[in-house]
Amino acid sequence: MHSFTEENYLKAIYKLQETNGEVVATSALAQVMGVHAPSVTDMLKRMAGKKLVTYQKSKGFKLTEKGKQVAVGIIRNHRLWEVFLVDKLGYKWDEVHDLAEQLEHIHSEDLTNKLDKFLGFPKADPHGDPIPDANGVLPKSKAVLLSSLKVGEQGTFTGVTDHTPAFLNYLDKAGISLGNTLKVKAIEEFDQTYTIQLNDKKGAVISHKVANSLLVNK
Amino acid sequence: MHSFTEENYLKAIYKLQETNGEVVATSALAQVMGVHAPSVTDMLKRMAGKKLVTYQKSKGFKLTEKGKQVAVGIIRNHRLWEVFLVDKLGYKWDEVHDLAEQLEHIHSEDLTNKLDKFLGFPKADPHGDPIPDANGVLPKSKAVLLSSLKVGEQGTFTGVTDHTPAFLNYLDKAGISLGNTLKVKAIEEFDQTYTIQLNDKKGAVISHKVANSLLVNK
DNA sequence: TACAATGATTAGACTAATCTAATTATATTT
DNA sequence: AAATATAATTAGATTAGTCTAATCATTGTA
Known part of the structure; x- marks a missing residue:
C-alpha cells in the first residue's frame, strides 16, 4: 500500500490539477503540503519511480492514471466519512474536515463500499462536494x-x-x-x-x- | 500526539502485562510486535524518555500510569469500532479485527465519545471483550x-x-x-x-x- | 561456584520523509 | 541578448523505526 504521506501528496496534486490546470509546480505543491520545496522534489522522484506521477526535471509533474485512481479513492473515502460524521454522529459541517483527513486513510475498499451503502449512497458530502462512485467516477457538476x-x-x-x-x-x-x-x-x-x-x-x-x-x- | 508505532507498542505491553504479569521481557514484546529484539530495546528507550514506560537495563519494563491510560484509550477505540463494524455495517465477528487495528488510531476523544453514544454505550465488543468507559475504567470480569x-x-x-x-x-x-x-x-x-x-x-x-x-x- | 545457554544491549547501517544552504535552471526585464 | 530575479534541484544532515552482527548480562545446572 501507499503511505499516508504519499496519499496526501496525491490528493493535493489532484486538487491542484483540478483548479490550476494539468501541470503542477513544485512550489505550489510545497505550499499546500506545508513543506519546503526540496522535500517535494525528493518525494516526487520517489513517486515517479512508483509510476504515480510523471516528472520532468524543472518542468513540473502530473498524475498518471494510477495516481489519479488513488487520489480519487481517497477523496471518496474523505467525503463518505464526512457524511457519516454529520448524518450519524451529529457533527456540524464546519467540524468534520480534520477528522475526515484521518479517516480517509483507512485502507479497505470493502469498508468504503459498506459505509457507502450504510449511508444510503449519498451523492454529495455535507459541503455539497460530489462523492465519486465505487468506480472512481466523479459526476461533472454544472454548478x-x-x-x-x-x-x-x-x-x-x-x-x-x-x-x-x-x-x-x-x-x-x-x-x-x-x-x-x-x-x-x-x-x-x-x-x-x-x-x-x-x-x-x-x-x-x-x-x-x-x-x-x-x-x-x- | 503519539505515533501509531508507539501506540501499538503500548497496547501490546498492556496486553502482555495483563496476561503474563507486571514486568514484560524484551523478547516477548518483540515476538508479539513482529520485530527483532534490538528494535524493542531502541523503542523502549525512546518511550522511557517520554515517561510512557519504566525501563531498567536487562530487567524488563512496565507501563507508567500515563502509558496505561494511552493503552486503555486505544483499546476503547478498537472495541467501539468493532461494534460499529458489526452492528452498523454488517461485518461478521471474525472479519473486524484488522480494520479496527487501523481505526483505533484515529485521534479524537470527542469522536470516540460520539461513536460510543451512537452505538448506545455498548458494554462489550462483538467477541465479548469489555469496553473501557470514557474515564478508562475497564469493568473487571468474573468470567x-x-x-x-x-x-x-x-x-x-x-x-x-x-x-x-x-x-x-x-x-x-x-x-x-x-x-x-x-x-x-x-x-x-x-x-x-x-x-x-x-x-x-x-x-x-x-x-x-x-x-x-x-x-x-x- | 564456574560454565554453558539464553536473553538483552550496543554498534553500525538502512529507508522514508523532512530540513538548510548552495547551486543550477528558467523566466523576465531592460 | 545579457542581466537579473525567481523557481527548482542537488548536497549533506536529521529523526523514527527498523535491521544484522557482535558483545554483554543473567540464569540455571553440573
Whole structure:
C-alpha cells in the first residue's frame, strides 16, 4: 500500500490539477503540503519511480492514471466519512474536515463500499462536494459561482468553494444552507455587494467575496 | 500526539502485562510486535524518555500510569469500532479485527465519545471483550474458562480467549454464540473432550482446546 | 561456584520523509 | 541578448523505526 504521506501528496496534486490546470509546480505543491520545496522534489522522484506521477526535471509533474485512481479513492473515502460524521454522529459541517483527513486513510475498499451503502449512497458530502462512485467516477457538476449570475437570475445553492470553518460558520449565522434558492435582486456597482433573496422569502446582503464562494445550479 | 508505532507498542505491553504479569521481557514484546529484539530495546528507550514506560537495563519494563491510560484509550477505540463494524455495517465477528487495528488510531476523544453514544454505550465488543468507559475504567470480569467447570455446572458464554478467525468461524459452524447457556454434561477422562448442552436444548461435543478458549459466567 | 545457554544491549547501517544552504535552471526585464 | 530575479534541484544532515552482527548480562545446572 501507499503511505499516508504519499496519499496526501496525491490528493493535493489532484486538487491542484483540478483548479490550476494539468501541470503542477513544485512550489505550489510545497505550499499546500506545508513543506519546503526540496522535500517535494525528493518525494516526487520517489513517486515517479512508483509510476504515480510523471516528472520532468524543472518542468513540473502530473498524475498518471494510477495516481489519479488513488487520489480519487481517497477523496471518496474523505467525503463518505464526512457524511457519516454529520448524518450519524451529529457533527456540524464546519467540524468534520480534520477528522475526515484521518479517516480517509483507512485502507479497505470493502469498508468504503459498506459505509457507502450504510449511508444510503449519498451523492454529495455535507459541503455539497460530489462523492465519486465505487468506480472512481466523479459526476461533472454544472454548478457556477453565484457571483457569475446577473440581476434577476437565480439558482439552487449546491456547494462552496471556501471550506474554512470561519466561512461555514458565517453561512450558518446568515441562515444560508445547501438547497436554498438564491435569487440575485441587486448588485451594488461600487463594490459588487449582492442583495439576494432566500427561498423566495427573506432578503440578505452579502459581500462579493461571499458571492464568489457560493456554488449554485441555475 | 503519539505515533501509531508507539501506540501499538503500548497496547501490546498492556496486553502482555495483563496476561503474563507486571514486568514484560524484551523478547516477548518483540515476538508479539513482529520485530527483532534490538528494535524493542531502541523503542523502549525512546518511550522511557517520554515517561510512557519504566525501563531498567536487562530487567524488563512496565507501563507508567500515563502509558496505561494511552493503552486503555486505544483499546476503547478498537472495541467501539468493532461494534460499529458489526452492528452498523454488517461485518461478521471474525472479519473486524484488522480494520479496527487501523481505526483505533484515529485521534479524537470527542469522536470516540460520539461513536460510543451512537452505538448506545455498548458494554462489550462483538467477541465479548469489555469496553473501557470514557474515564478508562475497564469493568473487571468474573468470567472463567469453560474448561474450569465440573460436570453438571453451567454458565453463560460471554467471551473468547482465542480471537483468530479460524476459531470464531468454528464457533459459528458449531452454532455456539455469545449469550448461549453452556452446561457441562460429561468430560471424557482420556482426552478431556467435553460434551455440553446448548441453551438447554441440543448437545455438542467440543475438544479441550475449545473448552479452554471459551469464557463463561457461572 | 564456574560454565554453558539464553536473553538483552550496543554498534553500525538502512529507508522514508523532512530540513538548510548552495547551486543550477528558467523566466523576465531592460 | 545579457542581466537579473525567481523557481527548482542537488548536497549533506536529521529523526523514527527498523535491521544484522557482535558483545554483554543473567540464569540455571553440573
